[in-house]
Amino acid sequence: MKLTVQVNEGPYQHQASDSAYFFTKAALEKGHEIFRVFFYHDGVNNGTRLTTPPQDDRNVVNRWSELAKEHDLDLVICVAAAQRRGIVDDGEAERNGKDATNIADGFRISGLGQLIEGAVQSDRVVVFGD
Amino acid sequence: MKLTVQVNEGPYQHQASDSAYFFTKAALEKGHEIFRVFFYHDGVNNGTRLTTPPQDDRNVVNRWSELAKEHDLDLVICVAAAQRRGIVDDGEAERNGKDATNIADGFRISGLGQLIEGAVQSDRVVVFGD
Amino acid sequence: MSLLHIVNKSPYEKNSLNTATGYCKDGDTLLLIEDGVYAAMKGGSASVNLEGLDVAVMGSDLAARGIAEDKLIDGISVVDYAGFVDLVEAKDSTQSWL
Amino acid sequence: MSLLHIVNKSPYEKNSLNTATGYCKDGDTLLLIEDGVYAAMKGGSASVNLEGLDVAVMGSDLAARGIAEDKLIDGISVVDYAGFVDLVEAKDSTQSWL
């Protein structure tokens, strides 16, 4: 089946991103297609490359980046949610006059339409949050 | 009285940072001393300069920065929590090999001891969270 | 020693109010802020939890949620942030039931 | 049409399980993940909510919280993430009671 996964919370504070990651990984391993992973609300904070988690804990951000690379995943960060919370790529930095970017490898920033498109194009949507 | 304020959640997702801000402002207006505002858990996300909130909404980060400037507030971001979530100043960038910083004006990154010190030195501690 | 108990969660969503009221002793005050203010609405099943307690509620949080003061149960005092600060000063310590 | 209801919150902290079970119809499955798994523990007051429902629970979340399988109420199936994916596929739609 074709799946869209929605992640509503950031890394570490809630388990939502962990659960979404393991679900996505398991779906891929079973041969399903992940149409898109959409990061909304504080979920956009999964897409910063500036984290340095303790060495004895998992690296939530890198794990998503690596899964994306391995499976050519489409990891989309909602632009409106990202602007409220400070997740920035080159385009956003230029548009909003920011002097730095923090987006991590494998993520891209786009509009909420991408979530609706995911729902329309996929067989199932699974939401992970608080 | 002397107060320490603790903020456990980031901007926008929860009202905690708003409540903490208005409480801090009211305490200052009444002539009380704010010994420290300590940002813990996702609260560290209040200290990024990369947000661009909608123009018809409040700017949570700038509001803290301005209050700090006006009243010489000590806004402390917990280093351990900041590393998990990707809030970085120059020192952290160098230590952890990061290619960008995102800390906002008026905030500094320091250890958890600063929270305990706040509790010991202050007459009251007030915690805002989820 | 008396405490200021702060509750910021809706009593219909989370157990915070229920636990907080179990910890309120004579002389303590319970302050409702953010979504916690819904507990003070007349006619709601959670309002019985507040009986016999000294309860204050944040006015700006009531207004944001469209709760007119005549919809509050009797005996509640409405405060602003200055009043919040005064409550913190008046009590020996604060406990936030998150 | 049958649904997969997902609950990730402790029934003692939040109202999610209570509402979710009110929405479970014949043929639906309730999946407990994260802190939601506590609902399935024998002897807990929340476990009665699960009576008569088709309930699955995430094994890795049980293990993390130190809940041995012999502490679960009867009739619960323990799944891994592959089982989670199968449940999503088997049902027509999913509803996450956050």
Place this chain on the structure above:
Amino acid sequence: MAEEVKKLMYVNRRAPYGTIYAWESLEVVLIGAAFDQDVSLAFIDDGVYQLAKGQNTEGAGMKNFSATYSALGDYEVTKIYVEKESLDERGLTLDDLQHLVWEDEDEDWAEKDSIRLVSRAELADVMSGQDVMFNF
């Protein structure tokens, strides 16, 4: 031949302002309206508070988005389910909520109520017919 139209339901279970979910959910609804799907909104548990009349956020310093609900009709979002049990538990009636309407093009733009007061059992039936449910 028309493209497949899906039934999308936005399930709202949180109070406004204490968290941002209510507002960011509404942002999805507004964007989603452009996709011409079969859309409905459900207000359950504290979600019913989102529709409360008379919201004034001036003192709280937050954006007041409550007027947006009354604009949903213009976005052809006309099916708004409110769960009766949730209202009852909170001591609320429909009179405490905004009166949301839409204009029916097929009946000479007659104004019709958008809100459908339903029991939990009725809403469970509606839910089981949905293709996708969004949860915030």
Place this chain on the structure above:
Amino acid sequence: MAEEVKKLMYVNRRAPYGTIYAWESLEVVLIGAAFDQDVSLAFIDDGVYQLAKGQNTEGAGMKNFSATYSALGDYEVTKIYVEKESLDERGLTLDDLQHLVWEDEDEDWAEKDSIRLVSRAELADVMSGQDVMFNF
């Protein structure tokens, strides 16, 4: 003359792993131990689950911090209040929790229990004697 010693209580009301509060609370306790204050921990509501025996996070891919609780005695954190009503509601007894001990220097390092099982009313009394309560 000794500096003033304050009574600091860490109030833990959340389950472990579903959120990070339990672990980041413990990080404060460990750092705070260096300040030689009069420290106690309270476990109320889902907080009692933090002390559950047999936690194994391998499958969940998270750091297992449960062993840290048994090290608290070495940090001279010896007053750990567990609320009986919270255990009862969850069908738990002290046997389901880790056995936490500390060694009493004044009594030839005799091993003593750190956990004090208390009723809500008893814990309310302890709480009302605190200078500062941290909530996570």
